[in-house]
Amino acid sequence: MAEKTVLVTGIGGNVGQGILRNIRSIGYSIKLIGCDISAFTAGNHLCDKTFKVPYSYDNNYVKVINDIVNEYNVDLIIPSTDFEVYYLSLNQNSINAFVLASDSKISKFFLDKYLTYKLFLENGIPFAKSWLPKDYDNSEKEIIAKPREGRGSKGILINPDESKGLGDNYMIQTLHRGIEITTSVYVNKNKEVHGVCSMERKLENGATSQIIINKTYDSTFLNIAKKIASFDGVRGSFNIQSIVQTDEKIFPFEINCRISGTNSIRHNLGFQDVKYGIQEYLYNEKPDSVNIINESAIAVRILMDVIYPEAKCFEELNNKSSKHFIF
Secondary structure (H helix, E strand, O other), rough: OEEEEEEEEEEHHHHHHHHHHHHOOOOOOOOEEEEOOOOOOHHHHHEEEEOOOOOOOOOEEEEEEEEHHHOOOOEEEEEEOOOHHHHHOOHHHHOOEEOOOOOOHHHHHHOOOHHHHHHHHHHHOOOOOOEOOOHHHOOOOEEEEEOOOOOOOOEEEOOOOOOOOOOOOOEEOOOOOOOOEEEEEEEEEOOOOOEEEEEEEEEEEEEEEEEEEOOOHHHHHHHHHHHHHOOOOOOOOEEEEEEEEEOOOEEEEEEEEEOOOOOHHHHHHOHHHHHHHHHHOOOOOOOOOOOOOOOOEEOOOOOOOOEOOOOHHHHHHOOOOOOOOEO
């Protein structure tokens, strides 16, 4: 099988690093190119070559990406951040490699949590009740205010004293308390939900630190996933974040229109959505069946070090060939 080339974006983050590790683990002949807004990241040691690129909303971002694609004959681009999903999809026609992501029209809705709420409301899909700050009617006992396009729990306010003063870049949601469930979904080329994987999770600084598999509510999440998959342009992976209350009512509160940060954990538990995407869009193969190995399993994230004992400057550490060890 001839070697293929894949470009993974955002390799400084946990999502991008998980994607890289997953691709390395599946044993295909793939050259891995990585890019990030920083020249040196924790993902560099997993790549054959890395590049510093502008932010996705900068005017020259697409040109820089396309220059990399053309120089290295990139076959497939896997974006790992929400904004890159949107801007790469928006410019797919001018990029000489396929972008494994949902179309820009639908990813724009999922970038904005308030637009997600309105889209779901119009289509009968459950979602935590939401308002713009100026429209909030003080009808709820508890609320959460959050940036409409925020991520990683940044800027979140619990029961703020004065919500009306927040601008339209914020939104108000009913604050539901209960178990937080993250549900990963893969939609295949036939627009079918290939499978779902649900986990309870604990967060540290907005990122998952511990998980336990929870399949209790999968029938409900599968129904929600099928409704989302019916929207035009939904492709590959997306993620549903929900609260399950003690009365077992389920309230989704955010959709991430990309491969999610638990990709490396669930890959090892039998839900391998990075591999499914590689099989379908790089090799035109039917994706493997979902085979979650246990009804329950636990994972915890730990801190590790990549050490370059002979390096003299960061600039030389742009690929896996730089002498290093992991501890």
